Amino acid sequence: MDAQLDLAPCGYFSISDSGVIQSVNQTLLTMLGYERSELMGRHIESTMSVTNKLFFHTYFYPYIQLYGRVDEMYFTFRTSDQQDVPVLLNGIRQTRDGESVVDCVVVVMRKRIEHEKDILNTKTKLQELYQATHEANKELERLHEEYEVKQQALIKVNDQLETMASTDLLTGLKNRRFFQLKMLESLEGFRTTRREFSLLVVDIDHFKSINDTYGHPVGDIVLGNLAGLLQSVSRSSDVVARYGGEEFVIILTDCTAEQALVTAERYRSQVASADWGAYNITVSIGAATVAEEDTDQSLFQKADMALYASKTGGRNRVTHAAGLIQS
Template sequence: MDIQLDLAPCGYFSISDSGVVQSINQTMLTMLGYERDELIGQHIESTMSVSNKVFFHTYFYPYIQLYGHVDEMYFTFRTRDQKAVPVLLNGVRQTRNGESVVDCVVVVMRKRIEHEKDILHTKTKLQELYQATQEANKELERLHEEYKIKEQALIKVNDQLETLASTDLLTGLKNRRFFQEKMLESLMMFQEKQRYFSLLVVDIDHFKSINDTYGHPIGDLVLGNLAGLLQTVSRSTDVVARYGGEEFVVILPDCEEEQAIGIAERYRSQVASADWGEYNITVSIGAATVVEEDTEKSLFQRADNALYASKTGGRNRVTHAAQMVRS
């Protein structure tokens, strides 16, 4: 860790999605009274009281999973000698070295806020329960069991929130945000390990006329049915997502030009031969295979240009970007 960051005038730590501390600066260690090797590899919740853990699970985890960042959250950590340290907490969730991490910065706050008073009140109440009679101890055990149940429920809710954040509600496919994350991961794998992949951009032919003729509810039905067909035809390793409107995208891992064209043709022919009732549904597809100089933007642009060539070439066809270059 750079000395500037290690001795910065604010605390810094990085945790995995599960909450395990991966790095921490000296300012944060001094703030909490720990040595570096005492916290690296430990769960960040080891620096929290029981009530703080509840608050962390209830607000921080769901928010960071849903929005990818937390801004100016008031929070309290606990030092080695059990003293409270009120802070202003900022966090951002990002991908580094192919793994999701949460980077956090904390600034010590000199004033307590209302929810800290509630936490202190909860802590005092728990201490009173521990010191009470046997009946109170049984009640405390009941509260702990209830806490465990609620903790599991929160974990489940967090998973559901993550699913919702990455899912297109109309079609049930992955959404544009999820696709962009996977594109970056795929590009990283290509740059580090030369693992080739291809991208397909799929667009419904004459979709506007379907909406204009039959109405948007029918258009939505066509989108949903097409999404299901694309998902059925795809391989288990493929990433199928709705990019927007009537446009879909497919990431094909371990797939170069010839195989990408074959898979795209399978998508196209399956759509063309499917039973759409009174509607005539076909798709045009543009394909591109990653090359050394590609960025997320350039790869998508090459596939999109190939899609345009399929459209202008008569629709219901597949065009690979490399074919355009050779021609």
């Protein structure tokens, strides 16, 4: 971490999706009274009271999963000597080095009377419960059990939100974001284990005319039906995703250039021979197989160039990028 960020006039920390602290600047360490070695690798919730852990679970995680960011969240951290520090918390979820991280910035709040009252009332209620008689302790145990149930329900909701974040709502396939992550994973696997893979870019021929002639609702039905067909033809290890518009992408695991051509031709012929009712649906496909020098962008560009060759070559056909290089 450079000196400017380390000594910035606001606290900064970065956590994994599971909440483990990966980096923290000196400003936040000073704010909370910790040494760097005391926080690195620990869960961010270790700096929170029981009440604020629940608050963090209820608002921060669901918002970051659903929207990818949290803006101006009023929150309270706990210092090493158990003092509350109310802050304004901003967070954003992003990908670095192929892994999902959450970067957060905190600023100590000055106008916080109402917030402190709320925290104080909650703290007082908890203290009353812990200091009550045997019956009150029974009630507290019940509340803890209820909290565990709600926490499990929240985990389930978070899983559902994660699924929504990686799914194309129209077709039910994986979305572009998920595809890009899998491309990076596949490239990393190729470099470490030499597992070859190929990429197909599939585009519906003359799709605009379908929308113009029959309307977008019919176009959406065609997209959904094609998605189902592509998924049914694919192996469980393959990644089938909607890239955008009428364009689909398929990552073929353990697939050479020759196998990619055979597989792409199977997709093409299945679409051409399927019963589309009143519509004549065909697809053009561009294929590319990973090479040593490839990045995710260069591999996609090769497949996209091959798709363009299929389009300009008459549509309803398959082209592999290797054939373009050789010709």
